[in-house]
Amino acid sequence: MSMSFKMALRSIGSNKLRSVLTMLGIIIGVIALVVLVSLVNGATKSVNEQIASLGTNYMQVYIWNTWDDPLTSRELETWADGEELVETVAPTIQNSATAKSGARSKQVSVVGTTSAFYDIRGLKLEKGRFLKPVDVQNNSCICVLDSIAADNVVGYRDCVGQEISLNGIRYTVAGVLAENDSMMMFSGESTVYIPFSSMLRQYAELSGGIDSFYAIPPKGVSVSDAAASVRNWLSGRFEKDEWGNDNFYVSTMDALEDSASSVTSVLSALLGGIASISLIVGGIGIMNIMLVTVTERTREIGIRKAIGATRRSILRQFLMEAVVLCMMGCIIGVFLSWCILNLANSVVQGLGLTFDLDAGVVLLAAAFCFAIGLIFGLYPANKAAKMKPIDALHYGG
Amino acid sequence: MIDLKDITKVYQIGEEKIYALNHVDLHIAPQEFVSVIGPSGSGKSTLMNIIGLLDTADAGVYTLDGIPINEYSENALAGVRNRKIGFVFQNFNLIAKLSAEENVELPLIYAGTPVRERSRRVEQALEKVGLSSRAKHMPTELSGGQQQRVAIARALVTDPSVILADEPTGNLDSHTSAEIMEILEELNDQGKTVVLITHDNDIAKRAKRSIHILDGKLSEVRL
Numbered sequence: 001m002s003m004s005f006k007m008a009l010r011s012i013g014s015n016k017l018r019s020v021l022t023m024l025g026i027i028i029g030v031i032a033l034v035v036l037v038s039l040v041n042g043a044t045k046s047v048n049e050q051i052a053s054l055g056t057n058y059m060q061v062y063i064w065n066t067w068d069d070p071l072t073s074r075e076l077e078t079w080a081d082g083e084e085l086v087e088t089v090a091p092t093i094q095n096s097a098t099a100k101s102g103a104r105s106k107q108v109s110v111v112g113t114t115s116a117f118y119d120i121r122g123l124k125l126e127k128g129r130f131l132k133p134v135d136v137q138n139n140s141c142i143c144v145l146d147s148i149a150a151d152n153v154v155g156y157r158d159c160v161g162q163e164i165s166l167n168g169i170r171y172t173v174a175g176v177l178a179e180n181d182s183m184m185m186f187s188g189e190s191t192v193y194i195p196f197s198s199m200l201r202q203y204a205e206l207s208g209g210i211d212s213f214y215a216i217p218p219k220g221v222s223v224s225d226a227a228a229s230v231r232n233w234l235s236g237r238f239e240k241d242e243w244g245n246d247n248f249y250v251s252t253m254d255a256l257e258d259s260a261s262s263v264t265s266v267l268s269a270l271l272g273g274i275a276s277i278s279l280i281v282g283g284i285g286i287m288n289i290m291l292v293t294v295t296e297r298t299r300e301i302g303i304r305k306a307i308g309a310t311r312r313s314i315l316r317q318f319l320m321e322a323v324v325l326c327m328m329g330c331i332i333g334v335f336l337s338w339c340i341l342n343l344a345n346s347v348v349q350g351l352g353l354t355f356d357l358d359a360g361v362v363l364l365a366a367a368f369c370f371a372i373g374l375i376f377g378l379y380p381a382n383k384a385a386k387m388k389p390i391d392a393l394h395y396g397g
Numbered sequence: 398m399i400d401l402k403d404i405t406k407v408y409q410i411g412e413e414k415i416y417a418l419n420h421v422d423l424h425i426a427p428q429e430f431v432s433v434i435g436p437s438g439s440g441k442s443t444l445m446n447i448i449g450l451l452d453t454a455d456a457g458v459y460t461l462d463g464i465p466i467n468e469y470s471e472n473a474l475a476g477v478r479n480r481k482i483g484f485v486f487q488n489f490n491l492i493a494k495l496s497a498e499e500n501v502e503l504p505l506i507y508a509g510t511p512v513r514e515r516s517r518r519v520e521q522a523l524e525k526v527g528l529s530s531r532a533k534h535m536p537t538e539l540s541g542g543q544q545q546r547v548a549i550a551r552a553l554v555t556d557p558s559v560i561l562a563d564e565p566t567g568n569l570d571s572h573t574s575a576e577i578m579e580i581l582e583e584l585n586d587q588g589k590t591v592v593l594i595t596h597d598n599d600i601a602k603r604a605k606r607s608i609h610i611l612d613g614k615l616s617e618v619r620l
Contacts, residue, residue, distance in 0.1 A: 010494055011494065014494055302490075303490045304492075304507075305478075306484050306490070307479065307503055307507065308476065308478050308479020308508065310471075310472050310475040310476075311471060311472070311475075312472070388452075389451045389478075390446050393451065393490070
């Protein structure tokens, strides 16, 4: 075995240019497979980290029906107090307003909510404080800006104590969030938080019904169990619409995570599949060149048979050569993939993305190359093994 | 030891049937030195290929060491070629990618000989043909005579009972030819059966028995 390995290396080395050209197909196939799958994995990891950083243990419930016997925040909080699968709720109503500060004027999204919103969403403050229960009790005219609202409306972040007006009503800035609350509608939109009670006063036309709320389960209860109890309650609370659909929607982060991971696994299977095709094309190149090699070395095969080589040893010699060729291509391909991924890492540096050489896909590529060497080497090797010694010996004179 | 009975080999060339061997009977005893002489196209190479198990006859029985060879499988034939027969060809037939000692080692690898034993026997065989100093050389770095000596070393490294030499001096000058013949005679003295195929009467004369072949028929001759 070690002898046929040595023979294979020597035979590959004796015609370096041809061997490298033959390996090129395998090298490119391996690079395609390893790099694409590693890129997808890196992107997946970063997406998952972002989802995880949003907090995965809360649910958001949208209520479509806010006019016909609307759900009030008092009713919601009373239900939550009596429901042991739900720990805290934060009702919200969303609307838009024109925000003014000095001469600046900006369209913003206004969210009326309670102090619980801050903890449930896991927000971070840059300056000041978030809404407090006392603000909600007193219908206080205070507001909290997200980072974009501070930039756009006031012009700078350190604006606690400043006054802004929302549709003409004056609010004092109590705090500025460290981030853009991108979960609300579209990211990049300025968002201003005001006490829930102030919201109802601000927009007199509202029915008082909340249009969405956030909820978290107590420790030890899964979000999906809590979501089930919310669904159960709301489907009794609201009648179905005229098409028989629920008038609410419960969204949980693990649903988001599930759909993200199913998208990325489909993507990685798709790209991996395409790369595998190029590996198979590389395998055809190996077979082609092995057939040439067998013909070129017909006389050598004859000599070997004359001095006692069995069919099996000839078969093994050529099969070994095909497999070694493939595996060398694989090793070079993996090395180049590693270089490419390092290059990619230095390009995307600071974007929160890292691409690692995935051990699983390297193993997959190695196994695939080995199989290709065996499968595409078998026919030429068998052709060599089946030659009659006398025909082989007298081939070409 | 080599016993051919009624061996026939026919080549069909177009409409015409050519008898390379036409109902040939031949017996070669152990330790004989036999030369087969004949012009080119007389069937002498076919005879050697059949004796050497590289080719099979269309009719007749070939018995080697008492066993009819049609009872051997393809694998067993490879084993017999490996252990009982050593070939020496006109054009040496060394493998160009392998050094002298690696060429000599090859039959032992196919025989499954352990590494240590292999290197000992390779050394011995090269010493026998006087080429110990050229062991590491590639065939292209050796003269014709030296290449043929490597080929002889390769033929005798498995200690076969028969050496089949097909025009071993055909590509060599007379001085080198004499050296090669000396080696073959020496091997015969040491107890090997040697079958030498040639078209050169002077070379054939060195054998103890000569057989003439013409149009696929054999006749004993006295040279």
